[in-house]
Amino acid sequence: xxxxxxxxxxxxxxxxxxxxxxxxxxxxxxxxxxxxxxxxxxxxxxxxxxxxxxxxxxxxxxxxxxxxxxxxxxxxxxxxxxxxxxxxxxxxxxxxxxxxxxxxxxxxxxxxxxxxxxxxxxxxxxxxxxxxxxxxxxxxxxxxxxxxxxxxxxxxxxxxxxxxxxxxxxxxxxxxxxxxxxxxxx
Numbered sequence: 001x002x003x004x005x006x007x008x009x010x011x012x013x014x015x016x017x018x019x020x021x022x023x024x025x026x027x028x029x030x031x032x033x034x035x036x037x038x039x040x041x042x043x044x045x046x047x048x049x050x051x052x053x054x055x056x057x058x059x060x061x062x063x064x065x066x067x068x069x070x071x072x073x074x075x076x077x078x079x080x081x082x083x084x085x086x087x088x089x090x091x092x093x094x095x096x097x098x099x100x101x102x103x104x105x106x107x108x109x110x111x112x113x114x115x116x117x118x119x120x121x122x123x124x125x126x127x128x129x130x131x132x133x134x135x136x137x138x139x140x141x142x143x144x145x146x147x148x149x150x151x152x153x154x155x156x157x158x159x160x161x162x163x164x165x166x167x168x169x170x171x172x173x174x175x176x177x178x179x180x181x182x183x184x185x186x
Contacts, residue, residue: 054161088130
């Protein structure tokens with residue numbers, strides 16, 4: 001039996017179904033040895049203090065950073081505000097997280113990340129450069145998940161930073177995590 005489509009004619013007796021598989025970009029990048037996850041230590045906000053957490057692409061990394069996902073775990077009874085900043089410089093006294101891993105742990109040796117997670121546990125320093133592209137409210141005792149799907153691309157020297165604030169007079173406990181992939185610059 002012939003079926004007519006606006007672009008072609010198909011003989012339906014000879015059509016064989018094809019299997020099409022759609023996989024998430026994070027799985028695809030993990031299979032390519034390019035996907036990483038990690039988190040900060042405990043951060044403290046409130047009582048006049050804010051916290052910083054970010055993906056920082058070192059100037060000599062040789063890769064572009066693709067921010068895929070961030071999570072903010074709010075362990076307090078207060079609402080928090082998370083500001084997302086592009087290409088702001090973290091304060092000099094920030095720490096580098098060692099809680100980072102390739103997501104494909106079947107590989108030996110494990111791929112090494114070139115992008116760092118940097119954080120500042122508690123400070124009064126506010127961003128002075130870069131662009132605050134949007135803000136999110138983080139409800140009490142909740143983990144907020146922001147899926148970016150790699151749309152924020154930072155070249156060497158760039159950053160994707162979350163600045164967390166609280167209007168509470170007490171200190172609120174927060175942990176930030178990130179998922180990202182890295183692609184060598186040709």
